[in-house]
Amino acid sequence: MKYISAFALLLLISVSLSGQNSVKNVIDGNKAYRNQEFDKATSLYRKSLEQKSDYDFQARYNLANSLYKSGDFQSARETYSGLLNDSLDAHIQSRLYHNIGNTFMQEKNYEQSINAYKSALKLNPDDNDARYNLSYALQMLKKQEQQNQQNQKNQQNQQNQQDQNQDKNQNKDKDKNKDEKQDKDKNQDKDNNKQEQQKNEISAAQADQMLKALQNKEKQTQREIHAQPVKEGQGATNGYKDW
Secondary structure, three states: OOOOOOOOOOOOOOOOOOOOHHHHHHHHHHHHHHOOOHHHHHHHHHHHHHOOOOOHHHHHHHHHHHHHHHOOHHHHHHHHHHHHHHOOOHHHHHHHHHHHHHHHHHOOOHHHHHHHHHHHHHHOOOOHHHHHHHHHHHHHHHHHHHHHHHHHHHHHHHHHHHHHHHHHHHHHHHHHHHHHHHHHHHHHHHHHHHHHHHHHHHHHHHHHHHHHHHHHHHHHHHHHHHHOOOOOOOOOOOOOOOO
16 A cells, blocks of 8 residues: 655646746746656746746745655645645645645654645545545554554663673672682682691791700700719718718
């Protein structure tokens, strides 16, 4: 299903001053438009508007059509909108709203296109093309809203997944830091035990050394005692016992 685009040119009904440049530019612009030379048609319509004439409305309307065909939807919409107050013809105003709706459709602004088509149908209830486009825009708006909801859901799921992954990474970092601290504490305990053991070994070695020094000193003392001469009257006998 595709919406209908209708951009009929407003033709010059009578040309009393056919030699006037403004009128000639409009006629040449219409010819270029029919040949799908839209950039050329746009240029000719603009030249026509540089010279005021009774056909400015037609030139501006056809200029808006050529801007639309060239893909400049915003400029086309602004030109259509500027014409709404310049005509009291309900049929012409309906066509302007219809075309404004089409510019919004091209930009996928379905809410605004719906409003424009509704305005067109109020002025011309028999505009079946506008009614068809209104139905199409309503369907596209519904799909767009569903897609936006799905995108939001996907983004939320993605964010939740990122948050979960972040929590996991943080927990891993905490566990890693905890393990590293435990390993550090174990190593510190080992170092402390080793240092204590070394202290004990040093103390034992020192004690052994001191013991050996005492033993050596005692031996030396004994040797000195045995080496002293016996003085008279000390432990000597005259061969008899004193009873």
